[in-house]
Amino acid sequence: MPELPEVETVRRTLNELVSGRTIRSVTVKLPRIIQRPAEPEQFQDALAGRTIQQVERRGKFLRILLDELVLVSHLRMEGRYGVYSSEEPPELHTHVLFHLDDGTDLRYKDVRQFGTMHLFLPEEEFRLPPLAKLGIEPLGPDFTLQALRDRVGKRTSRIKPLLLNQELIVGLGNIYVDEALFQARIHPERTPDTLKPAEWKRLHEAIRTTLASAVEAGGSSIKSYVNGQGEMGMFQQQLLVYGRKDEACAACGKPIVKFVVGGRGTHICSRCQPMKG
Structure with a gap:
């Protein structure tokens, strides 16, 4: 949990809320959420100034498409995203904050702390873990x-x-x-x-x-x-x-x-x- 329908719903919601927004900066409060690159500082530096183009899904993973980068995010047991005013104090268990150009934050909260984030160059994410060995999409046209x-x-x-x-x-x-x-x-x-x-x-x-x-x-x-x-x-x-x-x-x-x-x-x-x- 969440499974495909929940992740698809999150994808649709995030597309409405953050597509077109530019990330001014990123705050990582729990480094182990960031699986790639190795250092959270590299993750923060790489995303600063990038614009969120679109949010897609692969299985239970979110693919957040930015200009020239792809962020792959897995919610695992209890991970969730939400958009808040940047002036609002972060709730407990908020581990990653994407500070956007409209005065809001896209925040990742995870009580169980099992969620993961990987950063890739476009198309690279399909050749490497965690997406490399995923099977067929059951709602896609190939699932005959x-x-x-x-x-x-x-x-x-x-x-x-x-x-x-x-x-x-x-x-x-x-x-x-x-x-x-x-x-x-x-x-x-x-x-x-x-x-x-x-x-x-x-x-x-x-x-x-x-x-x-x-x-x-x-x-x-x-x-x-x-x-x-x-x-x-x-x-x-x-x-x-x-x-x-x-x-x-x-x-x-x-x-x-x-x-x-x-x-x-x-x-x-x-x-x-x-x-x-």
Whole structure:
């Protein structure tokens, strides 16, 4: 958390708030957030005077495009961006402040301190970590039914951990994998070789529709997620299994159960998602 829909919502919000703004200076309060370059002073010097052209996304990463540089930012568990008046005192756990030319700051706050920032020359970011080995975008035009089967279908692991593997498909996290598998009526412990053609089709459609609906709703605010304007996502109101342990399944009425698959808490309806397809 945040997953693809939340990061996409942050991207859209930041585009509205800071595109076209020039960074006057940068203050780094927690150096370990800056993974590249090696020294935070280099990061600060490189960004001073740069204009934010556009904010894009790759999987769960933000790509902040500046003139002649690209800032790759990962929010990890609880990272968030917000725009504040430069005169307003920084809140607790604010680790990086981008001082803009209109008297505002773009501030990065992270209670858990797991977020990262990498600075690259344009296109260099795709050849180096952390973006170099990322898989296909599930909302992009290349994510066809055949592409899903090519990436996942020949593997012998359980289907849920495969869908969470960012080197195969980017952006999917625990919430949306549980939701997509429920909509596709597939048990998360089944292996790809057991899936029938109709199930592959349902899974492909469920991944795309679940993510698209979540983006439309501004993501899911399960814990602390808010967009760049401090607004919560609303898709949690549409979740059918995730976080609904012991509640009645919306499709059949049987209680939702929770157990662990691949180290992740997993929610299913055992009637709608039988282990044998």
